[in-house]
Amino acid sequence: MAAPIDAVGAKSNSTTLLIRRIICYVVLTLVAVISLIPFYILIINMTREHSHIQKGFSVLPEGKLIDNFKSVINNQDWKMLNSLKNSLIVSALSALLSTYFSALTAYAIHVYDFKLRKPVFTFILMIMMVPTQVSALGFVRLMTSWKLIDNFIPLIVPSIAAPATFFFMKQYMESSLPLDIVEAARIDGSGEFRTFNSLILPIMKPAIAVQAIFTFVSSWNNFFIPGLILSDKNKRTLPIVINIIRSADYSVFDMGSVYMAIGISILPVALVYLFLSKFIIRGIALGSVKG
Numbered sequence: 001m002a003a004p005i006d007a008v009g010a011k012s013n014s015t016t017l018l019i020r021r022i023i024c025y026v027v028l029t030l031v032a033v034i035s036l037i038p039f040y041i042l043i044i045n046m047t048r049e050h051s052h053i054q055k056g057f058s059v060l061p062e063g064k065l066i067d068n069f070k071s072v073i074n075n076q077d078w079k080m081l082n083s084l085k086n087s088l089i090v091s092a093l094s095a096l097l098s099t100y101f102s103a104l105t106a107y108a109i110h111v112y113d114f115k116l117r118k119p120v121f122t123f124i125l126m127i128m129m130v131p132t133q134v135s136a137l138g139f140v141r142l143m144t145s146w147k148l149i150d151n152f153i154p155l156i157v158p159s160i161a162a163p164a165t166f167f168f169m170k171q172y173m174e175s176s177l178p179l180d181i182v183e184a185a186r187i188d189g190s191g192e193f194r195t196f197n198s199l200i201l202p203i204m205k206p207a208i209a210v211q212a213i214f215t216f217v218s219s220w221n222n223f224f225i226p227g228l229i230l231s232d233k234n235k236r237t238l239p240i241v242i243n244i245i246r247s248a249d250y251s252v253f254d255m256g257s258v259y260m261a262i263g264i265s266i267l268p269v270a271l272v273y274l275f276l277s278k279f280i281i282r283g284i285a286l287g288s289v290k291g
Contacts, residue, residue, distance in 0.1 A: 106169035
């Protein structure tokens with residue numbers, strides 16, 4: 001009698017598990033659809049003209065995509081392509097410098113055992129508590145005295161000091177980087193920078209991908225500091241241009257062009273995520289195999 005009872009219990013458990021899985025899939029699908037609705041509305045309105053957008057929502061796209069795109073590109077007040085290029089330069093270099101030097105700093109504190117290691121680690125974390133707005137005025141005055149106003153350097157170089165990125169890298173190294181690997185490389189005669197660049201960085205790819213996405217998006221959406229540093233029309237980044245569009249007179253808005261401008265500003269962020277997400281998934285899969 002025990003065998004049939006066990007079979008019934010196993011069947012009941014499998015049925016319960018199946019029901020839970022179906023509920024999870026349904027809930028996740030609904031959340032995904034709700035999250036994608038604003039993007040769907042954006043894409044639809046990118047294909048519509050101003051007068052039709054004012055009438056209300058449309059489920060189907062129209063044929064004004066090319067016209068709206070040309071309108072955005074040819075608008076000399078916005079200079080969308082130029083601001084897109086500026087934002088790409090600032091965001092890409094900020095993400096590159098932030099992830100590399102944060103990983104390098106985390107490597108030094110994780111691998112080397114020196115007296116001031118804990119105070120240095122604590123000091124770096126304390127910097128995370130200082131808001132950007134507190135130091136903004138002094139930073140702008142310093143950049144003015146150094147004649148770096150209307151220059152991308154103040155927007156790129158400070159990204160090297162990224163406490164939050166450093167902390168994430170440090171935590172990832174503690175869980176995924178055995179010190180035996182570093183010791184073995186040293187025994188084989190590998191220098192410290194060669195060990196870091198050739199051995200540690202490939203191990204850190206998932207963490208670097210995650211932080212590269214966060215840093216890129218943060219720099220891409222940053223309006224506060226660029227708004228204080230950049231006044232030249234040719235040096236504007238996309239958040240400044242989007243703010244100019246938002247502050248314009250509503251009566252002279254071409255809503256089709258506005259939606260197109262917003263779509264252009266979102267596209268690079270989506271492409272960066274799609275490109276780097278494979279490294280994140282690969283890292284998760286590798287971690288599960290190790291576990």
